[in-house]
Amino acid sequence: MFKRRFWAVMLVLVAGLIGYFVYSTNGPDSSKKFKLGLDLNGGIELIYQADTSGIAIADISGKMNSLKDLIEKRVNVFGVSEPIIQIEKVGMIGSDASEQLIVDLPGQTDIAGAIAQVGKTYVLEFNLLKKELENSTSTLPLTADSFESTGLTGAFLEKATLEFNSTTGEPSVALQFDSEGSDLFAKVTRDNVNRRLAIFLDGDIKSMPVIREEITGGKASISGGFMGSAGIKEAKDLVSNLNLGALPIPIELISTQSVGASLGIEAVNASVYAGFWAFIVIALFLILWYRLPGLLAVISLSIYVAINLAIFKLIPVTLTAAGIAGFILSLGMAVDANILIFERMREELARGRELGDAVKEGFARAWLSIRDSNTSSIITAIILYAFSSTPVVKGFALVFGLGVFISMFTAITASRTLLLAIKHDNAGKVMKFLFSSGGHK
Amino acid sequence: MFIIKNRKIFYTFSALLIIISIVSLFVWKLELGIDFKGGSVVEIRYVDARPEVSVIKQNISDLAQTISLGNYVLQPVGDSDFSLKSRLVSDIERQQIENAFSNNGTIKTELKKVNSIGPLIGKEAAQKAIVSIILVILCIVLFITFAFRHVSKPVQSWKYGLMAIIALAHDVIIPTGVFSILGHFKGYEVDTLFVTALLVILGFSIHDTIVVYDRIRENLKNSISQNDKKDFETIVGESVSQTFVRSINTSMTTILALVVLYFLGPEATQHFSLALIIGVAIGTYSSIFIASALLVTIEKWQKQA
Numbered sequence: 080m081f082k083r084r085f086w087a088v089m090l091v092l093v094a095g096l097i098g099y100f101v102y103s104t105n106g107p108d109s110s111k112k113f114k115l116g117l118d119l120n121g122g123i124e125l126i127y128q129a130d131t132s133g134i135a136i137a138d139i140s141g142k143m144n145s146l147k148d149l150i151e152k153r154v155n156v157f158g159v160s161e162p163i164i165q166i167e168k169v170g171m172i173g174s175d176a177s178e179q180l181i182v183d184l185p186g187q188t189d190i191a192g193a194i195a196q197v198g199k200t201y202v203l204e205f206n207l208l209k210k211e212l213e214n215s216t217s218t219l220p221l222t223a224d225s226f227e228s229t230g231l232t233g234a235f236l237e238k239a240t241l242e243f244n245s246t247t248g249e250p251s252v253a254l255q256f257d258s259e260g261s262d263l264f265a266k267v268t269r270d271n272v273n274r275r276l277a278i279f280l281d282g283d284i285k286s287m288p289v290i291r292e293e294i295t296g297g298k299a300s301i302s303g304g305f306m307g308s309a310g311i312k313e314a315k316d317l318v319s320n321l322n323l324g325a326l327p328i329p330i331e332l333i334s335t336q337s338v339g340a341s342l343g344i345e346a347v348n349a350s351v352y353a354g355f356w357a358f359i360v361i362a363l364f365l366i367l368w369y370r371l372p373g374l375l376a377v378i379s380l381s382i383y384v385a386i387n388l389a390i391f392k393l394i395p396v397t398l399t400a401a402g403i404a405g406f407i408l409s410l411g412m413a414v415d416a417n418i419l420i421f422e423r424m425r426e427e428l429a430r431g432r433e434l435g436d437a438v439k440e441g442f443a444r445a446w447l448s449i450r451d452s453n454t455s456s457i458i459t460a461i462i463l464y465a466f467s468s469t470p471v472v473k474g475f476a477l478v479f480g481l482g483v484f485i486s487m488f489t490a491i492t493a494s495r496t497l498l499l500a501i502k503h504d505n506a507g508k509v510m511k512f513l514f515s516s517g518g519h520k
Numbered sequence: 521m522f523i524i525k526n527r528k529i530f531y532t533f534s535a536l537l538i539i540i541s542i543v544s545l546f547v548w549k550l551e552l553g554i555d556f557k558g559g560s561v562v563e564i565r566y567v568d569a570r571p572e573v574s575v576i577k578q579n580i581s582d583l584a585q586t587i588s589l590g591n592y593v594l595q596p597v598g599d600s601d602f603s604l605k606s607r608l609v610s611d612i613e614r615q616q617i618e619n620a621f622s623n624n625g626t627i628k629t630e631l632k633k634v635n636s637i638g639p640l641i642g643k644e645a646a647q648k649a650i651v652s653i654i655l656v657i658l659c660i661v662l663f664i665t666f667a668f669r670h671v672s673k674p675v676q677s678w679k680y681g682l683m684a685i686i687a688l689a690h691d692v693i694i695p696t697g698v699f700s701i702l703g704h705f706k707g708y709e710v711d712t713l714f715v716t717a718l719l720v721i722l723g724f725s726i727h728d729t730i731v732v733y734d735r736i737r738e739n740l741k742n743s744i745s746q747n748d749k750k751d752f753e754t755i756v757g758e759s760v761s762q763t764f765v766r767s768i769n770t771s772m773t774t775i776l777a778l779v780v781l782y783f784l785g786p787e788a789t790q791h792f793s794l795a796l797i798i799g800v801a802i803g804t805y806s807s808i809f810i811a812s813a814l815l816v817t818i819e820k821w822q823k824q825a
Contacts, residue, residue: 118788128640190634194611333638335611339565342632346786353785357777364773400788401713407781408720408796411774412727415766418773419731422766448734451667452727458659459723463716466652472716479720 087500090493091378098385104392111392115185116399116474119347121340122185123193127330129178133228134328142234142327143178149326150182153196161185180330190337202329203233203321205267205299208275208287221284226277229267234327235260239318242300250314251302252321261297269293280317350403357407358384361414369421372498376417379493383413387485396481402474409482412456416490419445420498438498442491449487456483524757527813534690534810541697544704550696551703553711554605556646558639562614563603563632564621570600571627579620580604587613593707601632608636649715653692656719660726661685664733671737674752675819683818684729687811691725692718695799708791717795724774725803728767729811735759736812752819760812771804 104111117124129146131139143166154162163183182197206226237257243250256264267276268290277287278301285301305314361380365373387406391398424441432440460480467473523530554561573596580594584606592606604617614634622629661681668677695718702708736759743750775797782793 126641128638188631190631191611191615332611334641335614335634335636337631337634339630339632341565341630342563346788349784349786353781353783356784357780360776360780361773364776368769400786401716401792404781404785404789404792407777407785408774411777412724412770414773415727415770418766418769422763422769426762444738447738448731451734452730454667455660455663455726455730456723458663459656459719462652462656462659463719466648466655467712467716472712475713475716 083496083500087496090382090496094382094385094493097389098381101385101388101392111395113388113391114395114397115343115347116397116402116471117183117185117336117343118338118400118471119343119350119398120185121188121338121343122183123187123190124184124334124336125182125194125197125332126334127180127182127197128333129180130329130331131178139178143180145234145327146180146330150180150197154182154184178328179333186340188337188339190335194332194335202280202282202326203236204279205229205231205264206277206279207267207271208277210274213275226279229263229276231256231260231263231267232327233321235263236321237297239321241314241318244302249302250305250311251300252314252317254299254301254321256297256299258297261295264297264299265293265295346400350400350407354403354407354410357410361410365414365417369418371501372417372421372424375497375501376414376421376494378497379417379489380410380413382493383486383489384410386489387482390481390485391478396477397474398478399471399474401471402478405475405479406482409479409486413482413486413489415452416445416449416486417494419448420490420494435499442495442498446491449490453483453487523760523809524753524813524816527809527816530809530813534806537694537697538690541693541700544697544700548700548704550700550710551707553709553714554635554637554642555711556642556649558637558642559605559607560609560614560634560636561603561605562609562617562634563597563601564618565601565630565632567628567630570596570602571623575623576602576621579623580617583616583620587616608638645712649712652719653715653722656722657685657688660688660722664726664730667730668733668737671740673740674822675815679818680733680815683811683814684726684733686814687729687806688722688725690806690810691721691799691803694802695721695795698798699795711791713789713792714795717792717799720796721799721803724800725807728770728804728807731766732759732763732807732812735763736815753816756812756816760808764808767804767808771800774800 100111103109106112129143131142134142147164147166151162151164154164162185163181165181165183167179167181168177184193187193206228208221209225209227212221212225235256237255237260240253240255241250242253272290272292274290275287276290278285278299280301301317305311358380362377365376365380367373369376387409390396396402420441423445424437427437427440428434457480460476460483463476464473464480467476577594580592583589584592587609589606589609592604594604595602597603602621604621609617614636618629618631619625621627661678661684664681664684665678668680671677671680696710699708699710699714703710736756739755739759739762743755778793778797778800782790782797785793
């Protein structure tokens with residue numbers, strides 16, 4: 080008996096410490112505060128579809144990663160705290176499969192600015208004018224169809240610099256390719272002497288020089304479009320933008336979401352408020368119906384809450400309104416294991432067992448139901464997590480799955496330790512009353 | 521046992537609900553949210569007093585003409601907010617909409633929420649939703665078949681799985697039907713969160729069903745070892761009544777939590793909690809009144825065959 084009580088006290092102490100950890104790390108400067116999703120914190124989420132049609136399948140993931148790095152740099156220039164940039168494969172099979180880039184900017188409100196900063200598509204391409212059109216350029220309007228791709232793009236760019244023509248003073252943008260790009264550039268120029276090579280920026284022709292000879296060393300230049308002081312600025316911007324990254328893959332904005340900070344705060348308050356009252360209502364129900372075991376279940380539920388919140392902080396789990404809803408839902412479900420055990424205990428008591436035996440038997444028999452039923456909930460959570468198309472659903476699935484898992488743990492450890500710690504021998508009338516439940520004699 | 525004896529009454533009741541749901545789904549369909557069909561929602565908050573609704577309506581309708589917005593839904597939200605739902609708008613159009621709301625900047629507004637979703641994402645979300653519902657059902661049936669593999673008499677374990685699916689279909693169809701009715705009369709939309717709610721309902725309902733099946737499994741074993749020659753119907757009836765209080769109480773605590781969430785929780789999860797409340801109630805009902813009763817029915821069929 081002493082040993083059991085010792086463990087029960089230890090359990091409550093440890094849970095208290097966990098609770099204190101959760102409580103004490105909520106300050107604004109704490110490194111362990113709750114991580115809030117965009118819907119609670121306010122911010123912008125942009126989702127881009129990457130056009131991978133022109134890229135060999137083997138290269139896609141590498142290019143997507145360099146795309147991600149480039150966007151990260153752009154966002155950092157923007158000065159967002161803790162941006163999250165993710166690549167997401169969508170579509171499950173073959174031709175439907177495509178790549179998306181998800182950019183989360185917490186705390187931002189300037190949608191137009193964010194889109195401009197992130198999504199500027201400096202797609203630099205070097206395309207050859209088709210042979211049959213070479214003599215008629217002056218008469219025909221040129222379209223994208225008038226050119227053939229050389230495979231040389233901004234992805235091979237090492238750096239861009241601003242230069243001025245020593246005689247006219249006109250600015251030009253000098254491009255330096257990386258070694259792979261230099262080889263490709265040399266090959267393109269060697270094979271296509273006397274043809275016209277157009278430099279495309281974002282689908283616009285920037286210049287279209289004639290290739291005179293093979294160019295080795297990987298140097299090219301964009302010139303002729305920069306007039307006057309506006310031209311200098313344009314050239315400067317172009318240089319910095321090219322250096323910040325000509326996107327290796329063209330991207331298209333397909334989803335914008337923005338949540339104002341005030342809406343986020345309202346949602347947080349409402350969530351906390353709802354969570355608090357849900358707990359109180361459940362606790363009242365448990366105590367009124369199951370009396371003493373009900374009270375123990377409430378303690379065990381508190382331990383569940385403390386562990387869960389601590390894990391949210393430690394992993395850390397990004398909490399969204401849906402995630403918190405999942406947590407509140409799991410409060411209701413976490414009680415289930417306790418109820419299963421109590422109902423089983425009550426049956427054993429009704430069969431005339433001693434209180435202590437009834438508690439043990441109740442646990443042993445309820446365990447199978449608890450295990451099987453929770454397994455199905457965990458299966459649901461895993462599938463939800465794996466197949467969710469939105470971060471909202473992912474957040475919900477993670478919280479829900481964790482909740483089911485932890486509730487199983489607290490039911491078989493906490494509830495059990497607490498119930499066994501109560502003096503069962505020679506249980507008098509009072510004890511029997513406390514252990515029976517509402518609705519039953 | 522009352523429930524098992526009178527199972528036909530409950531079958532009829534469920535069949536009725538399902539028919540109403542399916543008819544409503546055919547006639548009124550579902551009001552799809554923009555995360556499935558693509559589009560934009562812009563929500564504005566007026567920092568000071570909200571201007572006359574008619575003024576805003578006029579401004580938006582003028583703008584809708586110029587940028588050919590097509591069908592749109594303009595609604596006041598609460599005391600100080602307004603929301604505009606329309607086709608997918610570009611960022612420039614979004615700024616024009618903001619301007620229309622703020623009467624060209626003369627009334628102070630704050631952008632509360634913007635949600636623009638391209639049709640591509642919507643299509644993908646819808647696909648994923650269907651795939652995940654099917655997968656969840658499939659995995660659960662496999663799991664039940666596995667968990668009850670030692671039970672073969674008088675009803676084989678895969679039939680437990682099959683009956684569970686019928687109960688699951690019941691639990692998914694009815695809340696969907698309710699949302700189709702709510703969609704028609706009150707404009708409630710079905711979004712990815714609704715699908716999430718359906719999946720949780722599946723999980724919850726199966727959770728309940730497994731607890732009853734588990735009890736049937738145990739009572740069958742006891743009956744065999746004691747050789748008391750109880751018939752299957754009696755065993756199922758006893759199992760249902762033994763787990764009855766637990767099922768009701770677990771659902772009670774869950775529904776209590778959800779009701780609190782519905783009334784006190786954030787706006788964003790209000791319809792979500794409503795879907796869950798309906799689903800949990802229906803799921804509990806089907807676990808008690810349908811899933812186990814079906815086992816008895818199938819056992820009777822086997823005997824006749």
